[in-house]
Amino acid sequence: MKTLCLLSLLLLTQNAVAQEDEKNRDIIEALAEKSSENDDFSEVTERLGFFRKHHINLHKTTPEELKSLLFLSPLQINSFFSYIAKTRLLDILELQVIPGFDIETISRLLPFVTLTTLHDYDQLKPIKMLSTGEHELISRYTRLLKKQKGFRDLPGSRYLGSPEKALLRYRYNFQGIVSAAIVMEKDAGEHLFNKKTGSDHLSAHLALFKLGRVKKLVLGDYSLQFGQGLTLWSGFAFGKGPDVTSVAAKDVGLKPYTSANESSFFRGVASTVNLGRNIYLSSFISFRKLDASLKITTDGGYSLYNISMSGLHRTQTEHKNQKTLGQQVYGGVLQYISDNLNIGGIAYQADYEHQFTTGPQLYNKFSFTGKHFSNIGLHYNYTFQNIYLYGEIAHSIGSGMATINGAMASLSRKLSAVLLHRSYDINYQSFFSRSLGEGTETNNEKGWYAGLNYILPGNFIWSLYADYFKFPWLKYRVDSPSAGYELLSQISYTKGKTFKATIRFKIEKKQQNPDTGDDYNQLDQVAKQNYRLEWSWKLNVKFNFHQRTEITQYQKGIKQNEIGYLIYQDVNYSPISSKLSANIRLAWFNTPSYNSRIYAYENDVLHGSGSGQYSGKGIRTFMNIRYRPMKKTDVWFRYGLFMYLDVKTIGTGLDEIEGSSKSEVKIQIRYQF
Template sequence: MRFRLLIPLLVIFSEITAKAQTTEQDIIKELIENMAENLPEDYDFSELEERLLYYRSHPVNLNHTSVEELKTLLFLSPLQIHNLFEYMKRNGKLIDIYELQAIEGFDTETVQRLMLFVSLDQNTINDRITLYNVLKYTHNDLIIRYERVLEKSRGYEVLPGNRYLGTPDKYLFRYKYNYSNRISASLIFKKDAGEYLFNGPKQYPFDYLSTHVALFKIGKFKKIVLGDYSLQFGQALTLWSGFAFGKSPEISSMVKNGMGLKPYTSSNEYAFLRGASATINLFKNIDLTPFISYRYLDATVTENSDGLKTISTINQTGLHRTSSEIKNKNSTSQLIYGGVVQYQLKNLNVGAIAYQTHFNNTFIPGTGLYRNFNFTGKDLTNLGTYYDFTYKNIYLFGEIGRSIHNGTAFINGLLVSLSSTVSAVALYRNYPENYHNFFNQALSETSEAVNEKGLYTGLKINPSKSWSFSVYTDYFRFPWLKFRVDAPSDGYELLAQANYTPRKSIKTVFRFKMKNKQLNTDKSVPFNYLEDVRTENYRTEIKWKFNKSWGFQNRLEMVRYKKGTANTEYGYLFYQDIEYSPLSSNLSANLRVAYFNTASYNSRIYAYEDDVLYHFTFTPYNGKGIRTYANLKYRLAKQLDMWARYALFNYNNVETVGSYLDEVPGNKKSDIRLQLRYQF
């Protein structure tokens, strides 16, 4: 009965008339929610948001831009970028921004997004590197953030054995400097909940410290970075650090837009390099990117009977709260050195990658049979080559990677514009079980692109300005065993989504997603066998603006989960978002009230939550209860902003919330977050 009442209400909401426009925050939220559903709950996407907000105030001049700059606008596909430059090559510089609508592959949605971040105006700021310019024409951004769970969890009690040794407070200090995209620098300190604040074991003085200095366009040197940096080349099979998006309704995101060398300014503590790198233009069409990195990593290190220290796993969480986590901190070192050569000529781009990784301790795989092909030893050499080629309306791309003395993996695909309203993607991947790589983030069903074969196909149709349709299918097979999968297995995934936008102020989304995979049976049997696990999600939502100050979002999502012959589990989530953001006021706010009811954690539903600037939350809703949160932003002065957030889970019929050290008594769990931002 509830569903019958909710759906008509959603339809009624979609008919409300408004005049408000799409904002950059709407686009950022939509991009992240669509493209990053499978990443960790508190993953730091600040680099993406910061870049788009920077372009909002410093628009890209389309008549004086480059392929590298447009790649940072992640909603543009390689084919769209190519078509833009081909259009200007034939017709000269753009005279009016609305010419974008005449370029092949630029649908209405893409043009609306792009117009927020680009212009045709000539940048009059002098970008010469002089002492006067770097002091006067600069952009400084300082963020200070505090957060904590208000209830005291079990981990902070005086317990025998494992417990949290630090305080429940979480801090972030982040300073960034930028001069006209010619010089950049950053300094980041972070302390997670449960960690020591000052003077804890193995910290100086905060638990996490990151910094960099970068120079751009210095003679033959396109880029020079000292400190923390990331490398993103090809299709993420051989060398890719930092974040990479997975499967989503944005089917063009399946094609990686490698940005090469870039400074690392995220608070994520694992996927980056530390040392020095540069991109050098050797000849007209040939660039060289040599690099060297030396880091200490968290690892589980044990000593065998011969006194040899060995590594079983690398820990990627960056958490150092308990005695065991602190023991594992910086317990092994990683040295990486190598280079990338890239050749680009008109429609062809080809690159070659070679690098060596050395650890001071030896990797020894565990005893599980599924670990039989895991990496062993101290040294690993990776080689790879990648390409992309554009011919008319077809974009071909691929990469081959090899770990020396081990496996060879490859990925190949094409992106094609079938007409002005239809585009398609097809991608085949083959990652053998003995392919070893510590910087591999290619498209895959699991967290590691290894022991997998798959075929992905996607289609996007924009029949009118109001309607767009996206659909993809992905069939995957795992030739060897996996954790909790004691035999070769396979599965498939299907997503179909329809967007209806009758006005710029109203957007309705209908989505169906289904995944079928195999896991060991839960039954007590002499030998494990595999059972199909099928999860279906049904979603309908409406985003609408009542006027320039008030916005609303409603979502209803239902899930169906079934494993083998066990009883089917059901769950649903309904929420109402309210946003208040008047242009003439220093105050803005948003609020969510959500009701959820799922049978167990298996039928959980993930949803993106609005948060303070540069912080993103993907929350799993499971069990039964109500979720509320409120965000408040207030401009204290022209260059000083403050954010405050309060969030609460109120569960029904439970005596505790959470598990193990994160367990809190009662049926409520709440947290606060405070942030200051000073721009100067």
């Protein structure tokens, strides 16, 4: 019986990559709907990619480490530690007896975990670090094949650099004790090097772990993710999605930064130290230069009201704004962490080189002004049997407050539920907040969220959530208080290891100013509905297929409905132990305008962003090929093509391309030694 169970799990593991891609797809699509087209989502894929190669030792893991696996809920993590507190895991099959760990969860876990015991400190010697450390070098080249307007000889504004996008990354890891990385990157239109800043973007870190009481020490670039993201959070945060447990933030504390994103990190020194009796202190100091638009004041100084987060330095104006604002941030986080209780206090000070001012718009009335601000916060999570309570309260000194509190419960082996309340004051101010919310900033919002996951008979899973939100003050393009709601219902069906189908309905209603030229002053109701049907099936060990049909409806006020369509077919070729694998997509889309656009996850090269936006009318195809010519070398090639109907140009401004098609090539080489 034990052998049969093991064989069953091993067979399910063959689907783990597909399940991981499915999880990535849900997360990235949810993020992309509220992000700009140029945002980099590679942090999502990098996190799981790291643990696929460097397995988590379940004998020595921590809640923080397991939170990095995006598919584990807080209740599952707590159940795991409650079990190993009573008995030692002798076999991976024992996971089946832990409450909340079904076959699907275990199959997802298997590629990322091990029971092997590692003797960390006995091997921390320079000669072993050189001989057994893992090195990875990645080089990536990306280019649009047609010339954009900004690269032509134009008077005035134009792109000053070359049209290639390039990335070079080196990473080193020694048994989870030492980590180091260097990332160099340039975007299309930028110079690789310039006189002002040297390399356009250079990121690096050296990190040490598990050194006695010093649990983490990072020099260089790092991220801070604590609590529910109200007080202190950098990098991506995962919010509403079909997995309703994702609304509880998976805070991992201090971690080295390895992404090519140029805005969401700190730079300096940070550490996490065990003070004894389950008490941990994370302290940090950061010095950075940010991109900002400055204005000369009447006294000869400078003031600013806009920080650029795009990381783009292509034109003369973008060059002028590059690294013009000095930022210093320092503070600490004191936490008590046990198996079922985590309480933490956060305090930090942020100082800026120049004075923040606000624009004349009324919605900016409560925005931050000045050069200094201090924030404090208190967060908690507590597990009692099958109930997980969590929350955070934050206060910007001299200004407003923000709170979020939630409860998650396993009501039975088949039913789990989440209830969450949030209240963010109009004048709460923080540049380092990424908490759950409908707005782009963590302020001026109140809301209730409720969600259910229910395992139905016959291999069906039903996910449902409803989120009601209101904005007490004005917002951009909303000239009075407003409200709205979001509702999602999804049913998934799985048959063995070869077939999965999903039906999803989502509706979101908000309020917005009427369009220019309308004769009334009341807010318009803006409604967007999505209907999705998708299914995946595996033909054999070499081929699997994924199809999606999606319809979106957009309506503002009494104007006519916009109806958009997306239909695509993916074919994946991935034979076991082969040097070659590939996938291809053919898609047809038709959306009347940008308002009815549709997002769909796209397979990419390793650690590629995976975000695809479909707007307009046309055909989309792309092909990814991965080839391993030698044991330590992998080569990826990606070609993508958009063919639009009834257009003479694509894009706007300096990004404009003549003609009705846009194509891109991407080449990536990875060498591991």
